[in-house]
Amino acid sequence: MxxxxxxxxxxxxxxxxxxxxxxxxxxxxxxxxxxxxxxxxxxxxxxxxxxxxxxxxxxxxxxxxxxxxxxxxxxxxxxxxxxxxxxxxxxxxxxxxxxxxxxxxxxxxxxxxxxxxxxxxxxxxxxxxxxxxxxxxxxxxxxxxxxxxxxxxxxxxxxxxxxxxxxxxxxxxxxxxxENRRGQILFELTGAFEPSDALFVGVGLIIGRASGDRIPVISGLPQPRDEDQLKALGAAAATTGAVALFHAVSITPEANTIDEAFHGMAPDETIRITRADIDHALAKLSSVPDGAPLAAVSLGTPHFSHEEWMRLLPLLRELAPSRGIPIYVNTGRATLTRLQDEGALAGMEAFGLIPVADTCTYVTAIIERLDGVVMTNSGKWAHYAPGNIGVSVAFADIRDCIRSAAVGHVLRSVS
Missing domain, CATH: 3.30.499.10 (Aconitase, domain 3)
Structure with a gap:
């Protein structure tokens, strides 16, 4: 042609x-x-x-x-x-x-x-x-x-x-x-799930590994708190696989129904996702147990949004990490400028906060200590950082990352 x-x-x-x-x-x-x-x-x-x-x-x-x-x-x-x-x-x-x-x-x-x-x-x-x-x-x-x-x-x-x-x-x-945006493989979440950040990362990891070059459709996913949870799902799916488009039924704009997501056709395959599957996928992101000494926290891969900052800053004040463990937050310069204009970051360095712009800590030599464990809330960071910068990783939600910075070792809530 x-x-x-x-x-x-x-x-x-x-x-x-x-x-x-x-x-x-x-x-x-x-x-x-x-x-x-x-x-x-x-x-x-x-x-x-x-x-x-x-x-x-x-x-x-x-x-x-x-x-x-x-x-x-x-x-x-x-x-x-x-x-x-x-x-x-x-x-x-x-x-x-x-x-x-x-x-x-x-x-x-x-x-x-x-x-x-x-x-x-x-x-x-x-x-x-x-x-x-x-x-x-x-x-x-x-x-x-x-x-x-x-x-x-x-x-x-x-x-x-x-x-x-x-x-x-x-x-x-x-x-x-x-015609090329039709869903091809169906993932059904079975059981009751709370819309936690970790759930969206776990689903992303699973559909990325299992989809190959097919477009995944997800049913049973709880309504996300915000688009940052969908951001985390997509980033994880694109990290463990080649996913460029997913449809989440009744959530994403081209999937009001399963029928719409599949353009009226039947899925090529159906895979069920259980709580155990999610737990297993997330467990593989961590290479160390709870209690391991912590060297740093790295958040924001993909870059932290303004909304994520608004959830993080109160946590820093509440949990007051002050053991000298740096909390690196990768973010876009436009978001950083907005935060500075709002005065939102004033005094936050006392809690170990270190904003990073223009780059990311898993591709650029920024983290001071790589001999201990780095905690992250990012499936993408946890997947790539061990190979890129040779660091040990513990995955957890943002609250547990900040709690761990406050006590100096990996501390995770029982789900």
């Missing part, structure tokens, strides 16, 4: 909009042909996952676009980088690595991208609406946009997301199309 290009696409491909735009369109055309897309479609926004410095090739790619006078054509947010530009003193990075890491972040700004540096662009003013066609990188952002908002994007990796942003186009393929 030949890819159908519009007159504007052809003009861009032929270099009439400059060499950078031509390069981006050439790559996008090759990608679209590879996936069998018949044409390109307009997008209203993009989110770029290439700000994290992995080596010279990534920087060279973006620098080439900058040299070719490249500019993004749609509002384009940036994912986390390898450096906290707001708190540079916290980052332990050799100068030889710091310079290109900073340069990569700056080069994206020179292309016209927004200085968001967050893995949760849906928490910013650039949040898309239902049905909007977008091109997003970053697994948790993709699954949130598709599932919770009902916007439309595929899982775009490094470079392709930027090519979409620079052309304002994406391949008409995959989850951009209604």
């Amino acid at each position: 030949m890819l159908e290009l519009s007159a504007d696409d052809q003009s861009m491909l032929q270099g009439e909009h400059g060499p950078a735009a031509a390069a981006a369109m050439k790559i996008l055309v090759a990608f679209s042909n590879a996936v069998g897309a018949p044409k390109l479609l307009d997008i209203s926004g993009a989110h770029i996952d290439g700000c994290l410095y992995h080596g010279k090739a990534g920087l060279d790619f973006v620098e080439r676009l900058v040299e070719g006078n490249g500019r993004v054509l749609v509002p384009t947010t940036l994912n986390v980088g390898s450096f906290d530009l707001i708190h540079p003193g916290m980052v332990k990075m050799p100068a030889a690595q710091e310079a290109p890491a900073r340069r990569l972040m700056k080069a994206h700004l020179e292309l016209g991208c927004q200085a968001t540096f967050t893995c949760a662009p849906y928490q910013t003013r650039f949040r898309p609406g239902f049905g909007e066609q977008i091109a997003w990188g970053e697994s948790n952002a993709i699954v949130f946009a598709n599932s919770v908002i009902g916007a439309r994007t595929n899982r775009y990796g490094d470079f392709i997301d930027l090519c979409c942003a620079m052309t304002g186009r994406a391949p008409s393929w995959g989850l951009h199309l209604s």
Whole structure:
């Protein structure tokens, strides 16, 4: 099948909009042909996952676009980088690595991208609406946009997301199309479940491992307290699997009923999830028992929302952790600015609070001590941190994380 290009696409491909735009369109055309897309479609926004410095090739790619006078054509947010530009003193990075890491972040700004540096662009003013066609990188952002908002994007990796942003186009393929958003595998929660944060993480872990490349539908999930619980579910599912879209019956916008979620068809498979399944999935996130000495707490992967901060700050005052155990909270700079403007963080450093912006503690050397246990409320952080930074992890809800910081060792409530 030949890819159908519009007159504007052809003009861009032929270099009439400059060499950078031509390069981006050439790559996008090759990608679209590879996936069998018949044409390109307009997008209203993009989110770029290439700000994290992995080596010279990534920087060279973006620098080439900058040299070719490249500019993004749609509002384009940036994912986390390898450096906290707001708190540079916290980052332990050799100068030889710091310079290109900073340069990569700056080069994206020179292309016209927004200085968001967050893995949760849906928490910013650039949040898309239902049905909007977008091109997003970053697994948790993709699954949130598709599932919770009902916007439309595929899982775009490094470079392709930027090519979409620079052309304002994406391949008409995959989850951009209604017929490809049908649920395929059903997960039924059996029994009574309280809508705890841990429940949503546990369900995400299970559906991620079991879905493969199929779109999961979840029935029996209790109504979430807020979208942060759905954020945690999606992040866990995208971490343990390739989930880019899930439907939660009577919760997410394309699944008012099971019939709607499956587009009137029968599921390929049905899997039941019990309380024991949830407990087993969550237990695998921790590598240490209760009582293990605590080195730090890390919250906010994906980045903490303003609502999560509003739940955390009273806990700090109530439980008053003051044993010198740092409580790192990864958050977007827009959220951090809002908190500072509100005066919400005044005096919080006395409880060990250390805000982290622009990056995340599982990808950047920020945590001071890695010889003890780090507690987290994040399924994603717990999954990746042992391999990324060599740390022992204990998973728990936010209250137990702060209680543990107050006593100096891992302390978890009996569920």
